[in-house]
Amino acid sequence: MGHQSRTRRESVGGGRDAAKPGAVEEGDPASGEPTYAAGTETVVAPFGRAAKAGTVFISGMHSDTNPSPGLSVARSLRLAWPGLRIVGLDYSPESSGLHSDVLDDLVCLPTWRRAHLETWVEQMCRLLEPDDALLIPCLDLEVRLLATELGFHDKILGPSKASLDMVRKPPVDAAERLGVRVAESETDTSWHAIDRFVRRSPHGVWVKGEVYDAYRAYTAGEVLALGSVVEHTWGGGWHLERHVAGQECSIAFAALNGRLLDAVFVTKALVTVAGKTWAGEVAELDDSLRDGLADLVADARWTGGGELELIRSWHGDLTLMELNPRFPAWIHGASVCGINLPAALVAGRAASRDGLLAPGFTRVVEEIPVNPTLGITPFGWVAGGLPRPADKHPSGMSCLGQRHLVPAERAAAPEESIPAPTSTAAQTGGFEELLGPPGPEATPSRHLLLPLFAEQFQALKEQVEGLGRVLLAHSVKTCPQPAVLREAARLGMVAEAISLAELEAADRFGLAAEQGILNGPAKWWPATDRVRCWAFFADSLAELRSLHARLDSGFELEAEVVGIRAAPVHVASRFGIPLHEPEAMAEAAGLLGSLARRLGAAWGLHFHFAQSVLGASRWQRECAAALGAADPLADQMGRPPAVLDVGGGWHIDDMPYVRASLGYVLEHGPAAAREADPLLVLEPGKILTQPTVAVVTQVVVRRESRKHCDIVVDAAEGDMPEAPYQPHPVARFDGSRWVPLPPGRDRILGRSCMEHDVLGVRLDLSDVQEGDILAFGMCGAYDTSMAYDFGRGTASRELGHS
Numbered sequence: 001m002g003h004q005s006r007t008r009r010e011s012v013g014g015g016r017d018a019a020k021p022g023a024v025e026e027g028d029p030a031s032g033e034p035t036y037a038a039g040t041e042t043v044v045a046p047f048g049r050a051a052k053a054g055t056v057f058i059s060g061m062h063s064d065t066n067p068s069p070g071l072s073v074a075r076s077l078r079l080a081w082p083g084l085r086i087v088g089l090d091y092s093p094e095s096s097g098l099h100s101d102v103l104d105d106l107v108c109l110p111t112w113r114r115a116h117l118e119t120w121v122e123q124m125c126r127l128l129e130p131d132d133a134l135l136i137p138c139l140d141l142e143v144r145l146l147a148t149e150l151g152f153h154d155k156i157l158g159p160s161k162a163s164l165d166m167v168r169k170p171p172v173d174a175a176e177r178l179g180v181r182v183a184e185s186e187t188d189t190s191w192h193a194i195d196r197f198v199r200r201s202p203h204g205v206w207v208k209g210e211v212y213d214a215y216r217a218y219t220a221g222e223v224l225a226l227g228s229v230v231e232h233t234w235g236g237g238w239h240l241e242r243h244v245a246g247q248e249c250s251i252a253f254a255a256l257n258g259r260l261l262d263a264v265f266v267t268k269a270l271v272t273v274a275g276k277t278w279a280g281e282v283a284e285l286d287d288s289l290r291d292g293l294a295d296l297v298a299d300a301r302w303t304g305g306g307e308l309e310l311i312r313s314w315h316g317d318l319t320l321m322e323l324n325p326r327f328p329a330w331i332h333g334a335s336v337c338g339i340n341l342p343a344a345l346v347a348g349r350a351a352s353r354d355g356l357l358a359p360g361f362t363r364v365v366e367e368i369p370v371n372p373t374l375g376i377t378p379f380g381w382v383a384g385g386l387p388r389p390a391d392k393h394p395s396g397m398s399c400l401g402q403r404h405l406v407p408a409e410r411a412a413a414p415e416e417s418i419p420a421p422t423s424t425a426a427q428t429g430g431f432e433e434l435l436g437p438p439g440p441e442a443t444p445s446r447h448l449l450l451p452l453f454a455e456q457f458q459a460l461k462e463q464v465e466g467l468g469r470v471l472l473a474h475s476v477k478t479c480p481q482p483a484v485l486r487e488a489a490r491l492g493m494v495a496e497a498i499s500l501a502e503l504e505a506a507d508r509f510g511l512a513a514e515q516g517i518l519n520g521p522a523k524w525w526p527a528t529d530r531v532r533c534w535a536f537f538a539d540s541l542a543e544l545r546s547l548h549a550r551l552d553s554g555f556e557l558e559a560e561v562v563g564i565r566a567a568p569v570h571v572a573s574r575f576g577i578p579l580h581e582p583e584a585m586a587e588a589a590g591l592l593g594s595l596a597r598r599l600g601a602a603w604g605l606h607f608h609f610a611q612s613v614l615g616a617s618r619w620q621r622e623c624a625a626a627l628g629a630a631d632p633l634a635d636q637m638g639r640p641p642a643v644l645d646v647g648g649g650w651h652i653d654d655m656p657y658v659r660a661s662l663g664y665v666l667e668h669g670p671a672a673a674r675e676a677d678p679l680l681v682l683e684p685g686k687i688l689t690q691p692t693v694a695v696v697t698q699v700v701v702r703r704e705s706r707k708h709c710d711i712v713v714d715a716a717e718g719d720m721p722e723a724p725y726q727p728h729p730v731a732r733f734d735g736s737r738w739v740p741l742p743p744g745r746d747r748i749l750g751r752s753c754m755e756h757d758v759l760g761v762r763l764d765l766s767d768v769q770e771g772d773i774l775a776f777g778m779c780g781a782y783d784t785s786m787a788y789d790f791g792r793g794t795a796s797r798e799l800g801h802s
Contacts, residue, residue: 056346057107057127059089060138060326061097062394066274069138069329071097073305073342076335078102080343080351089127089135091115094394099371106371111394121149128155134346136305136327140212143304143325157256157345158304159325166300167323169208170241175320177299178292180310182320186240189227190743191727191762194240195220196653202618203243208322210236216243221725224761244311244319250277251285251308252328253293254345258301260294262350264339266330267312269360277330279362282337305331305345333361431777432731432738435694438773444697444715446784447775450483452691456655457491460684463658467666468680473517475648475685476502478781484689485509494534496648496683499525503533514558517645517681519565519606521575529554535561535643535681537606539575541584544591551598561643562596563604564588566626571609579629589636596637603637605630608647608683616657620664623647630670640676644669648683652690652778686781693780695719699772700751702765709746709765713774716750716757718790720776722783723750723759729777730760732768738775741765748774752791 056077060068074086074097088095088103091111098106109115109123124146128135137143137158146153147161167174175182186197198205204218207226212234215226223240230238248271253263263285270279285293296302305327311319331341337358344350370376434449457472464470473496474488480502488495489510497503498520507513518524518536521543536559538544544564551557567576578584596603607626611619623646634640646665650658662680666673673680697715717723730748731738744764750757759776768774 054132055085055087055130055134057087057089057133057135058138059135059142061088061090061100061103061106062092062095063097063100065272066276067329068095068097069305069327069331071100071102072329072332073136073138073327074100074102075332076340076342077346079332079335080340080347092394093374098374099368101368106373108374117149124150128153136342136345138305138326140325144211159300159302159306163300163302164325167325169210169322170239171320171323174296174308174323177296178308178320179288180292180318180320183244183311184242188743189238189240189762191220191224192729194223195727197240197242198223199612199615199651199654200617201242202615203245205243206241206321207238208241209234209238214322220727241321244313244321246311246313246319248275249310249312249318250280250328250330251289251293251310252331252334252341253297253306253308254327254341254350255297255302255304255306256345256348257303258298260290260297261348262339262341262344263290263293264334264341265289266334270362277328277333279360280330280333281360282334282339282357284357305341330361330363333363337361431691431694431729432740432775435696435731435738435775438696438733443773444695444713444719446719446779446787447694447696448481448483449692449694450487453484453487453688454491456652456688456691457493457684459655460658460682460687463655464662464680464682467659467662468677470680470682473681473683474506474511474688475683476506476511477785478685479689479692480505480785482509484692485511496685498523500528500531501526517683519608519683530556532558535559535563535604535645537563537565537604537645538577538592539565541577541587541591544588544595547595548591548598557599559599559601561604562592562599562601563606563641563643563645564592565606565608566629568607568609568622569625571614571622573609575608576626579626579633585629585632586636589633592633593637602642603633603639604641604643604645604678604681605633606645606647606681608645608649610649611654611661612649612651612686616654616661620661620668623661624665624669627665627669627673630672634670634672634676640672641670641678643681644673644678645681645683648685648687650684650687652687655687689780689784690778691780693784695776695779695783697774697776699768699770699774702768702770707745710749711746711765711768711770712749712751713759714751715759715776716752716790717754717759718752718788719750720759720779720783721786721788722781723776724756726778728760728779728783730763731775731777733773733775741768741774 058070058074060070062068063071070088070090074088077084077086085104086102088098088100088106089109090098091109093108098108107127109120127133133155135156137146137156143158144164146156146158147164150156152160170182170185172182186193198217198220204216205223207215207217207223207230209230213230215229217223217226227238248268250266250268251263252266254261265283265285266277266280267283268277268280272278304325307324307326307328308320309322309324311321313319327342334341335343337360338353339357340351431449434451435447460472472493474485474493476485476495476497485506486509493511495503495506495511495516497506497516497518499522503513503516503518506516514532515534518533521539523536524531538547547557565576567573567578569580577588579588592603605627607623609619609622614622627644630641630644646662672678695715697713699711700714701712703710703712720728730741732741742764743762744766746763746765747758748760748763748765750759
């Protein structure tokens with residue numbers, strides 16, 4: 001979508017005619033209409049005189065590397081009208097912009113920490129009593145509080161409550177009116193929903209506060225922690241938005257009673273570590289964007305400044321991320337380039353632009369003397385003798401949110417009405433349908449739900465059907481229970497083991513060792529003189545060299561396929577050979593080729609990185625890139641691979657993505673995958689075994705607090721070692737059936753003395769009492785195979801004596 005035109009254009013806007021009291025109208029002889037000197041702060045008067053506005057109050061005066069917009073707005077007004085009386089308004093003497101000589105006067109009201117709402121309303125009304133007084137609010141929460149408490153006020157150049165209601169986060173309606181995309185978002189903040197959304201966001205997500213703050217996160221754990229920070233800091237809710245890669249842009253605009261006065265498009269050229277604009281390129285809006293913006297402000301009957309935060313993709317598409325109800329802090333940069341939006345707002349019309357805009361702006365650091373009325377903030381003595389860093393909100397604006405003086409942007413749904421993620425019994429919920437009533441056995445106890453293993457296996461078979469020759473290998477480490485091994489054998493799977501001990505255990509329960517696959521960095525442990533398997537994949541060049549040496553020393557090894565594990569190309573990993581490096585490729589080809597000849601075996605290539613960590617889209621790209629080494633390996637070895645092993649580590653929620661991801665790998669991976677018909681090996685582990693176990697536990701303590709409830713159960717992290725890393729559905733036995741617990745704000749704590757022994761979060765425990773029986777689902781896979789005794793007075797092995 002183009003926006004680069006810098007030539008003069010005819011005014012485009014909504015057709016609503018609204019006159020600002022005392023504003024200079026088009027054609028007023030007093031305006032004079034001189035040319036505006038873009039690219040300089042030389043004072044000219046493109047708007048004529050400042051109409052009847054004798055005093056303009058501007059709030060949000062703090063100015064640091066993450067500034068509020070007030071000082072920038074004041075400088076823009078001073079640029080237009082040297083004689084205008086400009087008064088800085090803030091809520092702390094530490095707001096640094098109050099010291100600027102751009103201001104004629106200042107007003108410092110009590111901080112939001114101790115402000116009295118009725119008194120504040122009276123103070124604002126008194127400030128605006130003079131006929132020639134105006135207020136431009138520049139603090140997000142203040143804008144909303146003014147709209148709530150004072151309603152429509154013709155001396156407040158800010159949006160009304162009705163206007164703000166139309167641009168709630170996420171800004172779906174605004175994007176539709178503008179004709180641009182909107183970032184995908186998730187408003188369900190239960191752990192299950194967060195985990196799923198993050199996993200399907202390959203570039204991370206943003207945790208966005210209801211009214212302020214945004215933090216980037218890459219894991220569900222980070223999201224939960226940052227969401228808690230937002231709730232604690234601002235006292236409101238939050239949602240997730242998927243990160244959109246591209247160039248950061250903004251549209252700033254000024255409007256009056258639904259009439260678009262003027263707008264500017266800025267592309268961020270330089271930003272601070274906090275992501276704040278330091279330099280930008282300035283351009284006019286194209287007609288399409290301008291018309292869409294005019295429709296948006298007309299529908300919202302917008303008054304005041306505003307900013308649309310956008311991302312421009314490398315293909316030129318725009319995605320709307322946020323709409324801020326005030327001018328941005330960089331607004332004076334646009335003013336010195338030729339588009340003075342604060343002056344347009346006060347004048348009630350845009351200035352004429354007879355020449356080209358200056359191409360852009362940058363910020364510089366400037367020292368100024370302090371205002372003697374305010375003085376300097378005294379040095380704060382702290383441990384270590386270091387001065388405390390400047391606060392983004394010295395006025396304590398976050399306290400305004402914590403005190404809930406501003407109504408929530410959207411009505412908060414009762415916790416019990418938050419919809420749970422759709423799932424089947426073999427996905428993230430529904431396990432309670434297969435779990436029998438609690439028996440007399442002591443808690444905590446573990447219960448096998450074997451039918452779910454077969455259900456998942458059948459679903460996986462359907463996913464790989466039609467993809468060619470595919471072998472499914474059970475990852476023994478994810479569930480070495482005899483019943484599961486026997487079931488895997490019955491279903492026609494082979495064993496994938498990371499040690500000879502695992503391979504032997506699989507063999508005992510029906511998964512023949514001679515059909516098994518050996519993987520991992522220490523697969524030959526415990527040591528033995530003879531090994532027979534179907535395939536193995538060396539994890540390193542050192543392992544390949546060691547195998548040659550062991551064979552020279554009499555080690556007997558039988559295998560139909562010998563292979564190597566390729567390291568990921570774009571993701572750090574401790575495993576695999578970096579075949580994307582020429583030296584490693586050459587040595588690996590030589591060692592692998594000679595080993596295959598010694599054993600009379602075919603060769604293969606293996607890739608593994610947990611899909612549950614990368615998500616489907618990143619995993620398929622990494623897999624295709626790593627297996628791409630098969631083609632140069634085939635050239636050096638003189639024959640194509642017989643086997644391509646794509647590993648496992650799939651999240652159970654992502655079963656529907658298996659087929660598409662494997663199809664991507666076959667299409668975009670090595671040519672050998674399409675031309676040589678290799679056997680495709682998939683090593684499903686937790687995607688099959690995660691739902692097959694439930695842990696039943698009893699509530700031993702219930703602890704109430706003002707904000708939430710904690711319960712302590714007799715299970716602990718040793719019973720569910722994956723509890724800190726992934727959500728587990730929880731059900732309560734009500735005497736006749738298992739009832740899933742709905743989302744909420746409460747926690748389930750394990751019995752141990754460890755701070756991190758937290759088994760469940762963001763649950764509604766209002767109906768759970770001491771003595772109740774709970775069941776955690778999704779406790780198979782590593783929650784079972786890595787479980788350990790803890791806090792029971794026992795040890796897994798006796799300690800030896802020296």
